[in-house]
Amino acid sequence: MQTLIARSLKYTNNELSVLDQYLLPHQEVWHACDSVAQMQSLILSLKVRGAPLIGLAATLLVAYLAEQGQSKAQLAQAIDDLESTRPTAVNLMHCMAKMRIALAQDDHLGALVSTAEHLFNEDVSLCDQMATLGAELVNPGDNILTHCNTGALATAGIGTALGVIYKAHQQQKHIHVWVDETRPLLQGGRLTAYELAQWEVPYTLICDNMAASLMMSGQVDKIFVGADRIAANGDFANKVGTYNLAVLAKHHQIPFYVVAPETTLDRACPNGQAIPIEQRDPQEVTGVSGSFGVCQWAPRRAKVYNPAFDVTPACLVTGWVLNSGVYSQQDLVGDVFK
Numbered sequence: 001m002q003t004l005i006a007r008s009l010k011y012t013n014n015e016l017s018v019l020d021q022y023l024l025p026h027q028e029v030w031h032a033c034d035s036v037a038q039m040q041s042l043i044l045s046l047k048v049r050g051a052p053l054i055g056l057a058a059t060l061l062v063a064y065l066a067e068q069g070q071s072k073a074q075l076a077q078a079i080d081d082l083e084s085t086r087p088t089a090v091n092l093m094h095c096m097a098k099m100r101i102a103l104a105q106d107d108h109l110g111a112l113v114s115t116a117e118h119l120f121n122e123d124v125s126l127c128d129q130m131a132t133l134g135a136e137l138v139n140p141g142d143n144i145l146t147h148c149n150t151g152a153l154a155t156a157g158i159g160t161a162l163g164v165i166y167k168a169h170q171q172q173k174h175i176h177v178w179v180d181e182t183r184p185l186l187q188g189g190r191l192t193a194y195e196l197a198q199w200e201v202p203y204t205l206i207c208d209n210m211a212a213s214l215m216m217s218g219q220v221d222k223i224f225v226g227a228d229r230i231a232a233n234g235d236f237a238n239k240v241g242t243y244n245l246a247v248l249a250k251h252h253q254i255p256f257y258v259v260a261p262e263t264t265l266d267r268a269c270p271n272g273q274a275i276p277i278e279q280r281d282p283q284e285v286t287g288v289s290g291s292f293g294v295c296q297w298a299p300r301r302a303k304v305y306n307p308a309f310d311v312t313p314a315c316l317v318t319g320w321v322l323n324s325g326v327y328s329q330q331d332l333v334g335d336v337f338k
């Protein structure tokens with residue numbers, strides 16, 4: 001397999017490595033990964049995270065295992081196991097389906113390697129296309145609000161929604177970004193703030209519960225978010241708290257855009273109710289753990305509701321920014337999903 005290098009995933013010198021996103025922004029630690037169990041653990045703990053990146057990390061591991069001489073039966077099991085790791089982001093299922101097709105080829109090793117290389121390099125291009133198309137929606141001086149993390153850390157390229165923001169910054173549109181910290185795992189406060197600082201994009205970090213008053217006071221001009229799965233009617237799943245923003249945006253008549261590659265589209269999913277929503281460990285809500293240990297603030301026996309994602313109905317979305325274009329719901333359903 002060729003050398004493949006992204007911000008949080010790389011294959012170099014016959015070694016697959018991932019950047020531990022749970023330790024960011026204070027520590028940049030890379031883990032070599034050579035087994036399904038290890039990759040599943042990295043993905044489940046969100047050390048490896050982000051809808052496109054999860055699919056690509058699993059894909060590169062399958063190709064790596066094939067090059068290590070694993071049998072077709074072992075590789076088929078690896079694909080099944082990896083596909084079941086997290087249920088909501090459809091990019092994982094998309095990538096594993098492509099790898100299953102490659103595994104069925106006569107030269108399965110060659111097909112797996114070339115498919116992995118293609119999917120990785122394709123995502124880089126898809127990110128560039130989304131960024132260019134989405135940046136056209138950004139006006140000079142816009143105050144943009146975003147949720148969770150959708151940058152280079154979450155993809156093989158420059159990102160999805162954050163890629164749009166970065167491209168607009170590169171175009172010297174002099175934007176400012178309101179960054180939702182994104183409870184409970186703080187992908188915004190830890191990762192988006194980290195990426196925007198590295199790109200020298202002006203931003204202000206806020207708690208999620210502050211977005212409404214910012215909108216009411218006219219301090220938010222547009223909202224760009226990512227997606228983990230887009231259903232055939234345009235409903236989409238994204239990090240929990242996205243639906244809040246969509247309802248607020250509609251009330252305050254603020255343009256609300258979802259940015260995602262077409263690898264996030266799920267043609268077999270009729271609407272948002274059909275999207276499986278991952279339920280996560282209550283400990284993520286009752287406290288926080290990291291390299292510093294555990295900080296527990298809620299009662300240990302507190303009953304917790306901790307869905308990793310929520311679903312936003314298409315009626316609340318101004319436009320879908322895909323790699324192929326910017327769509328209204330009518331065009332998305334009629335042209336893209338046709």
Ligand SMILES: CSC[C@H]1O[C@H](OP(=O)(O)O)[C@H](O)[C@@H]1O
Pocket residue numbers: 046049050051052147148149150151154155159160161187225226227228238239240308
């Ligand atoms: C371009 S990443 C898309 C999506 O993935 C994130 O979820 P997680 O951090 O749990 O992997 C978040 O929902 C992003 O919007």
